[in-house]
Amino acid sequence: MVLSADVASPPWSWNLLADFQQMWAYPFMVNAFRAGAIVAVVAAAVGWFVVLRRQTFAAHTVSAVAFPGAAGAVLLGFGAVYGYFTLCVAAALVIAAARGDGEGAESALTGTVQAFLLACGFLFVALYKGLLEGPQTILFGTFLGITTTQVTVLLCAGAAVLAVLALIGRPLLFASVDPRVAAARGVPVRALSTAFLVLLGAATAEASQITGTLLVFALMVIPAATARTITARPGISLLLAVLFSFTATWAGLIAAYYAPYPLGFFVTSFAFSGYVLALGLRALHGALPGRGVAA
Template identity: 25%
Template sequence: MLEFFELFQYKFFTNALLAGLLTSILAGIIGTYIVSRRIVFISGGITHASFGGIGIAYFLGLNPFLGAAVFAVFSALGIEWSAQKAKVREDSAIAILWSLGMAIGIIFVFMTPGYTPNLMGFLFGNILTVTTTDIIVTAIFALIIIAANILFFRPILYTAFDENYASTTGLNVKLIKYSMAVAVALAIVLSIRIAGIILVLSLFTIPQAASMLITKDYKKIIFWSILFGFIGIIAGLSASYFMDIPSGATIIFALISIWIMIRAVIFIKDKLNLK
């Protein structure tokens, strides 16, 4: 235990904890919308499509996360547009953009002059590489998301659960969906440092799955998701450091362990007929 607290003297560890807290807040809010609207598969498509932006950014000598953000936003808007306007089945549009993004990313990465960059950090994440700049950018975006969800809570809630009802109330559902698509895309890209492209969507779904075992209230799901997400990140980060294993995978394993424990407690409680 003492050895754990000694880690706080290292800047990389405090940066990782701050990034974990901010990511938990983002994932808690955005993930609850994703799960409630049942667009986990769409978010997965956005996540993998963002790799195309990483590849192009590498090729052009730009910041790969900037490339990922641009590509993810356009992919999110493209999926929403194709489903509403182009009459393309949503699952088909997702599969096309998912495959296209990954293919473009791989092609441009290997076309980049000089050495081949190490893609492990992008694919599987490394929370210990988070910089102060990353924290500032994530903090600003988290504040925007918090403010937007406070100001527009009911429109977001209605759209997440029942688009048809939301339309009958006079809400601009299209604007809300497009805006939330952009928010989802940016939140996912900002979280790639934590778990990587392969695993990042788990941060936006597993805490919510655990929370929904406890409550069905939208606000409470957000609260519990943030709490479980941060606990999972701390546990995974600690295990990763002391066991010298990949942080992204360890964090996801910790989150799944939380879900299993809650599920087990509920199962035992039901079997014993406890109140």
């Protein structure tokens, strides 16, 4: 079965059990759900710290350079996954190096590197003479063709990211909330910042393979922003971010299976809908007599 814009998508029968049995009868869909689960958890965990640390511009840059990384790898005859990880982590290290020169220098260098690498990405696409679906997949993501080997790579990389994040989580939280006090108490703020940016690069490279490079930023930020809209309690909001990311990813996979449109669009749309709903509920809660904004 081929799922594309030129072929009719399978019908939704409203028999949920039968629909899921049919969908999961295909190995590529099983792999897609496995990969989606891994990506959702890792992206949400890292994204929660991105929102807390107000580093969304850095996250946007790292996600943007995943595009030239993947395009360049494909042009050179390598798998896109190698380009994702190489350039995402490299961009994270460049941003980390710029942080020592002040916030203004970091923003200027980050924007400059982003613009140059995006231009390189479009050059690589122009030089690439393969099928049109190649660049489209890099930009917007797909669940087609995800192999068991790729799932294993995602699992290993995701486990490594989460293990390091768990190891540095408490001091990173302290350094994110009040970096000056943390530094005064001997917390290695600079080293933690560099380590976190490397984790951000690895998580972005992971998520790009599902959502595409243009929309990975949404999966990284929207679920975390939604969770922090609901509650400011670190533990609860982190768990909510993971739940929202997981739900948006799996719902997007189901929708993309039954509709001939890019997976990244559905994942982003579900995540954004959750954010809008959270904002609405928060506004409603604040408008009730004698009630304040949810903590």
